[in-house]
Amino acid sequence: MFDGLLLLPVGLDWAHASQGWLWLALVASGLYHGVNPGMGWPLAVSAGLMDKSPRALFRALWALAAGHLLATLLVLLPFALLLVLAEWQRSIQLGASLLLIGFGVYRLVERRHPRALARIPPTQLALWSFAVAIAHGAALMLVPIYLGLCQAFELDAGHEAAGALMKASLGMAVLVSLVHVAAMVSAGGCLAWLVYRHLGLRFVSRSWFNLDVIWSTSLILVGVVALGFNLASWH
Amino acid sequence: MTMRPDPTFHASPKLAMEAAAENFAYTLLLSPDFSKPDALAVIDVKPGSPTYSQIVHTVTMPNKGDEFHHFGWNACSSALSPLTGHAFIERRYLIIPGLRSSRIYIIDTKPDPTKAKIHKIIEPEEVFKKTGYSRPHTIHCGPDGVYVSTLGGGGKDGTNGPPGVFIVDCETFEVLGRWEIDRGPQTLHYDFWWNLPRDYMVTSEWALPPQFENGIVAEDLLANKYGHRLHFWDLRARRNVQTIDLGANHQMALEVRPAHDPVREYGFVGVVVDTTNLEASIWTWWREGGKFHAEKTATIPPEPAPKEKLPPLLQGFGAVPPLVTDIDLSMDDRFLYVSCWGTGEMRQYDVSDPRKPKLAGSVHIGGIARRTPHPNGKAFAAGPQMVEISRDGRRVYWTNSLYSTWDDQFYPDGVPGVEVMANVGRNGGLELDKNYFVSFPDGYRAHQIRLEGGDCSTDSFCYPSA
Numbered sequence: 001m002f003d004g005l006l007l008l009p010v011g012l013d014w015a016h017a018s019q020g021w022l023w024l025a026l027v028a029s030g031l032y033h034g035v036n037p038g039m040g041w042p043l044a045v046s047a048g049l050m051d052k053s054p055r056a057l058f059r060a061l062w063a064l065a066a067g068h069l070l071a072t073l074l075v076l077l078p079f080a081l082l083l084v085l086a087e088w089q090r091s092i093q094l095g096a097s098l099l100l101i102g103f104g105v106y107r108l109v110e111r112r113h114p115r116a117l118a119r120i121p122p123t124q125l126a127l128w129s130f131a132v133a134i135a136h137g138a139a140l141m142l143v144p145i146y147l148g149l150c151q152a153f154e155l156d157a158g159h160e161a162a163g164a165l166m167k168a169s170l171g172m173a174v175l176v177s178l179v180h181v182a183a184m185v186s187a188g189g190c191l192a193w194l195v196y197r198h199l200g201l202r203f204v205s206r207s208w209f210n211l212d213v214i215w216s217t218s219l220i221l222v223g224v225v226a227l228g229f230n231l232a233s234w235h
Numbered sequence: 236m237t238m239r240p241d242p243t244f245h246a247s248p249k250l251a252m253e254a255a256a257e258n259f260a261y262t263l264l265l266s267p268d269f270s271k272p273d274a275l276a277v278i279d280v281k282p283g284s285p286t287y288s289q290i291v292h293t294v295t296m297p298n299k300g301d302e303f304h305h306f307g308w309n310a311c312s313s314a315l316s317p318l319t320g321h322a323f324i325e326r327r328y329l330i331i332p333g334l335r336s337s338r339i340y341i342i343d344t345k346p347d348p349t350k351a352k353i354h355k356i357i358e359p360e361e362v363f364k365k366t367g368y369s370r371p372h373t374i375h376c377g378p379d380g381v382y383v384s385t386l387g388g389g390g391k392d393g394t395n396g397p398p399g400v401f402i403v404d405c406e407t408f409e410v411l412g413r414w415e416i417d418r419g420p421q422t423l424h425y426d427f428w429w430n431l432p433r434d435y436m437v438t439s440e441w442a443l444p445p446q447f448e449n450g451i452v453a454e455d456l457l458a459n460k461y462g463h464r465l466h467f468w469d470l471r472a473r474r475n476v477q478t479i480d481l482g483a484n485h486q487m488a489l490e491v492r493p494a495h496d497p498v499r500e501y502g503f504v505g506v507v508v509d510t511t512n513l514e515a516s517i518w519t520w521w522r523e524g525g526k527f528h529a530e531k532t533a534t535i536p537p538e539p540a541p542k543e544k545l546p547p548l549l550q551g552f553g554a555v556p557p558l559v560t561d562i563d564l565s566m567d568d569r570f571l572y573v574s575c576w577g578t579g580e581m582r583q584y585d586v587s588d589p590r591k592p593k594l595a596g597s598v599h600i601g602g603i604a605r606r607t608p609h610p611n612g613k614a615f616a617a618g619p620q621m622v623e624i625s626r627d628g629r630r631v632y633w634t635n636s637l638y639s640t641w642d643d644q645f646y647p648d649g650v651p652g653v654e655v656m657a658n659v660g661r662n663g664g665l666e667l668d669k670n671y672f673v674s675f676p677d678g679y680r681a682h683q684i685r686l687e688g689g690d691c692s693t694d695s696f697c698y699p700s701a
Contacts, residue, residue, distance in 0.1 A: 042317035118379035
């Protein structure tokens, strides 16, 4: 839930949103994904303990980060390309918000997790992280923030050449993904290290809360907030 | 769905050992002549309780002829698998397959074990239709569902196609389908278990249904036609990656017990009988350099006995084979318990060095020729069979029935159901507890035991103890 609250300021003035708030929301989403055990920090603990080496823990973290980064880029990429169609800007924002709400509702109704995830071997952590980020809509959650940032930087103004515009929007997609994943890996990494070195394995089961409903609600909330400010900015 | 993981889920074997001791033991009861429905007995094992060592509740099934054998939980510590990431199920339902009927009962143990009741029945037709397998046997709770091994394939006698493993949803109890994608040379089945983070499964071989349902087929045994191989599988790829033949004379490779600590890539399997000398054996298997290996690491000799003390089946041999029919490994992977159902002995091996088991303790009770009574003076028919160890490793429980028709061949005088318990010394050693002796109702035999909150043949772990 705290994720949604942190994101609320995102659109206080969506059209000319303060960049600061948007960046803050981006970092917050990264921290949120990082502490969620479903995004993989316990895997880093397990890797460190299984190999009896902190190096294995960090190797696992890198793999998790790489997978999450790839998933984020893959989801932001089509939006980055679409932004070239400047006159469609509002439809894109609207579509992104509705997509997020729709996905959140779907996750809320369909609580089962895709069985295909259970086929990924523990040696392929990057693939696992990628698949999990896609399946749970982790990357999708960033789209409204990304679009907001593009708008704040007036990347959608339409008075620039299409080529330059695309370069700028792609650059922003890479930057947004990197900032998000850096925040995610810092939060998850800190937690993994704390459990590995200080807190002990008891913390794994003690700290584990069922985030399913909260996660789906966060998706819907981000979508609704974005939608609200999309609509508000039209008037 | 719960908000927190079940408190009986533990990240490592060490944490499981430190948890509170069991208060109840669930035991399967079977009616060997199928005259009564099989049942689940709930036994009070809380020391000091006024009903200690007594049956405090019985769930009687609505059908006859199921032949209960092994059973297991819908969920256990494996739910904390970091790859699955959704530990919000309860250790709540016991899954009891009927080995003869292929019917599966789901028993709800909440809100209280003494009020356990039937939650759902999976009819045999659903198992046949969705899996092509029959005669469900071992149950293991996996991170992505309940795994069920079977002893039979399709058709009336279960010989139409090989037996294998199928998966059941751990919440809806819907049969999801076969597990194997590539079974390689595997054609027989018995037990299975795994190492989750190292991603492999090990399966063993007993026999096809015509070789056990109407009793042991002596000609098949002497012709070495029972199972004698171990299969190693890529767990997530569901492929058989290696098969090790223990040698045709090592008949019936049954219980597979991998080390609980997932950094330890080894385990054990018990072989019932060597047809060249009636010896039973313990084998250690391990993975090294990406390959699996197995070697015989302990043997138990037969005991000579006069003909008049032997059932007709054994009279020609003049000896009692030990018949190792169950083994179980303590949670700290230190002691391996070995049931010698023929000679009437429970052995405790120190397996700190897994390839050099050392006999650390032993108690005699029952036995074909010895017929040792319980220290409380009561008779103990047959011998130690299904064995279960408390999570803390301090108490070892066992029952005395192997399988309806086989009981009658080895113990023709009858096998009234009994459950006993032995206390384990800090550094090994076994002593039967005089105060723990459960006699079951007339006409019932007792098979596998499951302990409240998990036990040493239920929970598997994704994090090491260290």
